[in-house]
Every structure is written in structure tokens, then in C-alpha cells.
Amino acid sequence: MPTERVDYRRIANEIAERIESGKLAPGGKPPSTRELAEQHGVHISTINRVMTILKDRGLVEGHPGKGSTWPRLGNPSSGTGLLRARR
Numbered sequence: 001m002p003t004e005r006v007d008y009r010r011i012a013n014e015i016a017e018r019i020e021s022g023k024l025a026p027g028g029k030p031p032s033t034r035e036l037a038e039q040h041g042v043h044i045s046t047i048n049r050v051m052t053i054l055k056d057r058g059l060v061e062g063h064p065g066k067g068s069t070w071p072r073l074g075n076p077s078s079g080t081g082l083l084r085a086r087r
Helices: 003-020 033-040 044-056 080-086
Strands: 061-063 067-069
Touching: 003 033, 003 044, 033 044
Parallel strands: none
Antiparallel strands: 061 067
């Protein structure tokens, strides 16, 4: 299995856990793609995959022209309730 595949899943799960546990402030802005890549020692394309996974899970909200934020708790559009219900 390629390392990148393992890395992006591991990183996505790690960030998801931090979001769901409240360690990342709801409504807060994620670090830049470049910063996340440097923090995790991976290529920017890996972080792009991570952010896509988190958006698909409802754990990152995109705001055109303003970037992304972690979802606010209790936000029905965030999808976090659906994610927890599936677990």
C-alpha cells in the first residue's frame, strides 16, 4: 500500500478526532494547506486529499472567498450529527 494513502487517511482521522473532541475550536480556521503539510511531513497534495475527506464528512466547512472553518457544534448543516450516528 502506498505511503501517501496511509498518510492521508491517518491524518484525516487524527484531525477528525481533534474536531469531534473539541480540541479544535468550532468555527476556527484550519492552518493553511502548506502549514498542515509541513506539520505532518507530507506533500500538499496529501493535505488536499485530507481536506476533501473532512469536507465530505462534514468536518470542514468551505466558505467561497473566505477559506475553510471547522464546523460549529450543533450546526445542522455541518453533518457532524450524521457522522456520529453512523459510528
